[in-house]
Amino acid sequence: MSTYKISYFNLMGRAELSRIMLSAADKEFEDDRFEKEEWPERKPNTPCGQVPVLTHGDKQIPQSMAIARYLARDLDLYGKDNMENTMCDVVLECINDVITETVKLFFEQDETKKAKPDIEKNLMEVIYPRFLGHLEKLLDKNNGEWLVGDKLSVADLAFFDLMNRLTAKKGVSVFESSPKMKKHLEKVTNIPGVQKWLEKRPVTDM
Numbered sequence: 001m002s003t004y005k006i007s008y009f010n011l012m013g014r015a016e017l018s019r020i021m022l023s024a025a026d027k028e029f030e031d032d033r034f035e036k037e038e039w040p041e042r043k044p045n046t047p048c049g050q051v052p053v054l055t056h057g058d059k060q061i062p063q064s065m066a067i068a069r070y071l072a073r074d075l076d077l078y079g080k081d082n083m084e085n086t087m088c089d090v091v092l093e094c095i096n097d098v099i100t101e102t103v104k105l106f107f108e109q110d111e112t113k114k115a116k117p118d119i120e121k122n123l124m125e126v127i128y129p130r131f132l133g134h135l136e137k138l139l140d141k142n143n144g145e146w147l148v149g150d151k152l153s154v155a156d157l158a159f160f161d162l163m164n165r166l167t168a169k170k171g172v173s174v175f176e177s178s179p180k181m182k183k184h185l186e187k188v189t190n191i192p193g194v195q196k197w198l199e200k201r202p203v204t205d206m
């Protein structure tokens with residue numbers, strides 16, 4: 001039986017979605033974490049000189065989103081046809097857009113810009129409500145059950161990963177515009193494999 005190994009820094013970062021997917025699918029995996037001092041030695045042994053890397057059997061897969069899509073196909077966490085798979089991809093890209101906007105707040109190097117309330121205001125009043133409103137429409141089309149199709153998919157888990165981290169940093173007020181999506185986060189949080197992961201994952205800041 002081939003095993004899964006996720007190699008990444010000792011952070012949630014770009015590896016967390018894959019870890020959550022494996023846990024939600026109740027798959028054992030090696031959570032191969034390392035500190036940044038070890039990186040120069042490891043870097044030449046990675047396919048793109050970056051992490052995360054998924055090792056499955058004797059194959060190494062780089063690029064977090066390629067890993068997520070590979071796992072989605074492998075673990076039955078994609079849709080049932082091309083259109084549903086594409087809708088999962090749409091949700092992943094929407095999440096990517098939100099992350100791009102959010103990191104401006106958390107990782108802005110220029111302290112004067114970081115303190116600027118307009119980044120925060122834009123996130124809370126424009127970016128998050130627009131994103132949640134878009135996802136709410138998808139949920140409504142599926143009778144409020146799942147973001148895509150009639151079962152749990154990578155779309156729900158990526159939504160969970162983003163919002164679980166956002167609420168940890170900024171509180172549930174990020175859901176002010178969308179109680180429905182707040183409820184959806186609770187539903188995904190309560191999936192046994194997700195719960196198990198939340199209980200056992202190392203506590204890290206990012």
Ligand SMILES: N[C@@H](CCC(=O)N[C@@H](CS)C(=O)NCC(=O)O)C(=O)O
Binds near residue numbers: 043052065
């Ligand atoms: N597009 C890549 C970006 C990967 C990436 O930027 N990885 C960073 C850590 S988050 C890294 O490996 N940095 C060390 C380096 O580039 O030497 C992905 O999504 O996996």
